[in-house]
Amino acid sequence: xxNSLLSKSAELExxxxxxxxxxxxxxxxxxxxxxxxxxxxxxxxxxxxxLIATGNFTSATGLVRLQYEALTRAMWLLYSASDHAISxxxxxxxxxxxxxxxxxxxxxxxxxxxEGKAPQEALDMLLEFKEYSWKPLSSFIHGGIHxxxxxxxxxPAPLLIQMLKISNGVSVMVGMLLVILSxxxxxxxxxxxxxxxxxxxxxxxxxxxx
Numbered sequence: 001x002x003n004s005l006l007s008k009s010a011e012l013e014x015x016x017x018x019x020x021x022x023x024x025x026x027x028x029x030x031x032x033x034x035x036x037x038x039x040x041x042x043x044x045x046x047x048x049x050x051l052i053a054t055g056n057f058t059s060a061t062g063l064v065r066l067q068y069e070a071l072t073r074a075m076w077l078l079y080s081a082s083d084h085a086i087s088x089x090x091x092x093x094x095x096x097x098x099x100x101x102x103x104x105x106x107x108x109x110x111x112x113x114x115e116g117k118a119p120q121e122a123l124d125m126l127l128e129f130k131e132y133s134w135k136p137l138s139s140f141i142h143g144g145i146h147x148x149x150x151x152x153x154x155x156p157a158p159l160l161i162q163m164l165k166i167s168n169g170v171s172v173m174v175g176m177l178l179v180i181l182s183x184x185x186x187x188x189x190x191x192x193x194x195x196x197x198x199x200x201x202x203x204x205x206x207x208x209x210x
Contacts, residue, residue: 025183037074065137
């Protein structure tokens with residue numbers, strides 16, 4: 001089952017990667033920085049699948065959280081970050097610029113600032129992920145009870161399947177954001193078609209989003 005899902009997930013990823021090659025609507029720092037974070041989110045998703053395939057489940061789980069954070073940062077950069085905050089991230093990397101960038105808002109603050117600015121459906125998905133998945137995934141990042149228990153006793157197949165589907169769901173949202181960043185009306189409808197084709201690879205959202 002898990003190998004089959006990995007295979008279908010790789011197909012889904014291939015479909016979604018086409019959107020990273022779309023030309024951006026413009027070359028503003030806001031759009032460029034958001035696209036970079038989308039690319040990082042895709043990298044985390046691909047790496048998570050590779051790690052699951054090799055049996056490195058604990059590391060893979062941590063990457064799913066990083067993937068979610070990258071998507072949240074990408075949305076924050078597009079919809080609610082100040083021009084000053086974006087400039088902090090887009091300037092040349094030095095010790096001084098790195099110190100300033102470290103003062104940017106963390107996840108909860110970014111989510112709060114997206115209220116009323118980002119598309120509500122997308123924000124609902126981000127909030128749902130945080131409600132149901134954030135704490136256990138954070139436990140894997142910080143060496144908490146989830147990491148120790150699962151790494152020592154093993155990962156049930158349903159848990160790995162759920163993790164893969166969550167990662168795929170985040171990737172679909174990244175694809176949606178890339179379409180928005182392109183501003184290309186010809187892309188409209190492509191993501192819903194991909195969602196329908198790969199619905200077996202995606203999570204069911206309790207909020208009713210799809």
